[in-house]
Amino acid sequence: MFSVAESVQAVEKNGDKLFTKELPRGRHCSFIKLSDGWGLKVYLRKDQRDDAHLHQTRAAVHGLGPETGPAFDVKVNEKDYFVYTTEVVETVYQGCYFYQVAPGGGESSEAHTQRVALIDKWQEEADELKAELDTTIGWDFKDSFPSNWGLKNGQLICIDFS
Numbered sequence: 001m002f003s004v005a006e007s008v009q010a011v012e013k014n015g016d017k018l019f020t021k022e023l024p025r026g027r028h029c030s031f032i033k034l035s036d037g038w039g040l041k042v043y044l045r046k047d048q049r050d051d052a053h054l055h056q057t058r059a060a061v062h063g064l065g066p067e068t069g070p071a072f073d074v075k076v077n078e079k080d081y082f083v084y085t086t087e088v089v090e091t092v093y094q095g096c097y098f099y100q101v102a103p104g105g106g107e108s109s110e111a112h113t114q115r116v117a118l119i120d121k122w123q124e125e126a127d128e129l130k131a132e133l134d135t136t137i138g139w140d141f142k143d144s145f146p147s148n149w150g151l152k153n154g155q156l157i158c159i160d161f162s
């Protein structure tokens with residue numbers, strides 16, 4: 001795993017790309033892929049980072065989420081970012097839903113078709129994952145859809161704990 005000092009440098013180096021299309025992102029988190037199977041999840045709010053880090057760390061114990069590393073704060077261009085280290089896993093839906101928007105807002109029809117097909121394919125496993133997260137760590141995976149699913153050892157896991 002990378003040291004916190006190296007990870008801080010990686011956030012600084014990506015400072016201009018954070019929360020732009022140049023990095024995978026959702027509504028809360030901008031994602032930086034490092035190497036050797038590790039990455040960084042960058043948040044704008046400390047409480048969001050802390051919650052996601054806590055729940056992912058608990059879920060990882062049960063094989064229901066990627067492994068985690070340390071959490072740390074970074075200031076880049078006078079702006080505060082709240083970060084934690086994560087294992088990188090294969091994602092189910094690489095085309096990040098957040099940016100697949102039609103001109104009038106909302107999801108493009110192509111993205112919608114892809115997403116519905118994936119939901120059909122994985123629905124049973126997704127239901128099981130949600131139930132297991134609830135019974136093991138008492139966390140409700142409200143945002144269970146393909147952009148927030150990953151694969152580890154061939155099993156569907158949650159990658160978005162925010």
Ligand SMILES: Nc1ncnc2c1ncn2[C@@H]1O[C@H](COP(=O)(O)OP(=O)(O)O)[C@@H](O)[C@H]1O
Binds near residue numbers: 041066
């Ligand atoms: N552990 C991970 N491994 C690989 N990609 C990830 C991982 N966590 C997040 N990502 C990528 O970053 C994107 C945003 O992360 P996510 O946790 O879904 O944030 P948000 O809460 O903003 O939706 C994901 O859709 C995915 O593309």
Ligand SMILES: [Mg+2]
Binds near residue numbers: 026027147148
């Ligand atoms: Mg997400």
